Amino acid sequence: MSSHAVETDSGSAWDGGKSPFNVSYGKLFMWFFLVSDALTFSGLLCAYGFMRHKHPEVWPNPGDVFTHFPFYEGHIPLAYVGLMTLILIMSSVTMVLAVEAGHRKDRQKVIVWMLLTIIGGAMFVGSQAWEWYHFIVGTEHGALRSVFVDGKWVEQTVHGATMTVNEYGLPVFANFFFFITGFHGFHVFSGVIINLVIFINVVKGTYERRGHYEMVEKVGLYWHFVDLVWVFVFTFFYLL
Amino acid sequence: MSEFHDDYPQYEFMAQHSEEAGKKARKKLWGVFWIMLVVTIVELIIGFKAHSWGLLNEDRTSTVTLKFIFIGLTIGKAFFIVFEFMHLGHERKWLKWSVLAPYIIFIIYLIGIIVQEANYSKVHKEKMDELIVNQKNALNEAAKTGHHAEGEHPAESHPAEGGEHH
Numbered sequence: 001m002s003s004h005a006v007e008t009d010s011g012s013a014w015d016g017g018k019s020p021f022n023v024s025y026g027k028l029f030m031w032f033f034l035v036s037d038a039l040t041f042s043g044l045l046c047a048y049g050f051m052r053h054k055h056p057e058v059w060p061n062p063g064d065v066f067t068h069f070p071f072y073e074g075h076i077p078l079a080y081v082g083l084m085t086l087i088l089i090m091s092s093v094t095m096v097l098a099v100e101a102g103h104r105k106d107r108q109k110v111i112v113w114m115l116l117t118i119i120g121g122a123m124f125v126g127s128q129a130w131e132w133y134h135f136i137v138g139t140e141h142g143a144l145r146s147v148f149v150d151g152k153w154v155e156q157t158v159h160g161a162t163m164t165v166n167e168y169g170l171p172v173f174a175n176f177f178f179f180i181t182g183f184h185g186f187h188v189f190s191g192v193i194i195n196l197v198i199f200i201n202v203v204k205g206t207y208e209r210r211g212h213y214e215m216v217e218k219v220g221l222y223w224h225f226v227d228l229v230w231v232f233v234f235t236f237f238y239l240l
Numbered sequence: 241m242s243e244f245h246d247d248y249p250q251y252e253f254m255a256q257h258s259e260e261a262g263k264k265a266r267k268k269l270w271g272v273f274w275i276m277l278v279v280t281i282v283e284l285i286i287g288f289k290a291h292s293w294g295l296l297n298e299d300r301t302s303t304v305t306l307k308f309i310f311i312g313l314t315i316g317k318a319f320f321i322v323f324e325f326m327h328l329g330h331e332r333k334w335l336k337w338s339v340l341a342p343y344i345i346f347i348i349y350l351i352g353i354i355v356q357e358a359n360y361s362k363v364h365k366e367k368m369d370e371l372i373v374n375q376k377n378a379l380n381e382a383a384k385t386g387h388h389a390e391g392e393h394p395a396e397s398h399p400a401e402g403g404e405h406h
Contacts, residue, residue: 023335032339035343046354057376057377058376064379078284078287078288089277090273092325103256104257105256144375220325224322224326231317235283235313235314240307240311
């Protein structure tokens with residue numbers, strides 16, 4: 001896809017029929033919204049980095065915490081998270097292929113690729129829910145923690161994680177896990193819903209009648225943003 | 241469903257390309273996908289083997305080298321996603337900058353401020369939960385000596401001692 005430069009001189013620019021940067025208002029708005037959302041996630045990740053480096057001795061090693069894999073009894077560090085990353089990247093690829101098909105007004109291909117994107121997104125949300133489940137339930141051995149019970153601090157073996165105490169490390173570790181992955185998962189979920197709505201519109205032929213598939217491109221921007229955030233969350237939360 | 245047309249009719253035609261241009265575009269997109277896949281796998285391998293490659297500190301936090309590697313690879317992936325998947329690389333120059341400049345300025349400021357001003361938090365470290373410190377130290381000791389304390393450490397993360405199992 002290339003942006004066709006529409007030549008303007010100072011005389012004709014005021015004649016109307018042109019838009020700043022040669023993009024529609026919808027696409028421009030989506031870009032600026034994504035900048036604001038990116039800054040929100042950046043704030044969260046910076047807060048996480050701050051906390052993580054405030055307590056470097058006790059911060060759990062994510063390779064020790066996230067070791068589960070579906071249908072496998074052993075411990076493989078970060079394997080499932082790596083698979084989730086792969087699924088989301090693949091759904092991003094299928095989304096951009098849908099956008100490209102839209103540029104050729106190839107409705108059938110748009111349908112195929114968007115459907116795959118929706119399925120990939122749904123798989124990611126399901127996987128994240130599975131991760132949350134195992135994070136909350138925890139391991140068999142648990143860990144000894146100071147818990148405030150009946151007005152006193154007592155030492156108890158804690159399994160899994162709640163918002164106030166977890167077996168992996170400081171309470172703030174679980175807090176950040178829930179908040180960052182939860183906020184991102186919420187974005188993925190809303191992205192799946194939005195993709196579904198646009199997909200239905202594609203099937204109904206709304207965009208054929210409209211003459212262009214720019215709506216697919218706009219939701220594609222949102223979906224790629226979701227993938228981009230995950231790339232950063234994956235690096236800062238699970239790897240570093 | 242009522243007919244809807246944008247106010248700027250040329251958008252209906254400008255955002256389209258021919259079949260050949262489409263083939264080239266698709267090829268490039270799949271190329272970017274393979275790059276992303278390889279980079280992700282490399283990141284995972286490095287994460288997996290960081291300990292045995294000496295990229296971790298004594299307390300099992302990441303060394304500066306490792307941080308640079310991961311952040312560099314991640315920014316590389318981000319560049320590909322934004323410029324190719326989101327097509328920002330194909331947009332007008334000033335749209336690119338309208339999107340990137342505010343973000344870059346803010347993120348550099350944010351990170352700089354946190355790094356510069358966060359030293360006050362060291363004062364709080366004495367008030368940390370002793371239990372957690374002891375358990376983490378025990379974990380580090382166990383990882384060093386190769387003893388399978390909780391069975392969670394993969395074989396690669398142990399120093400090469402022939403894997404003594406008692």
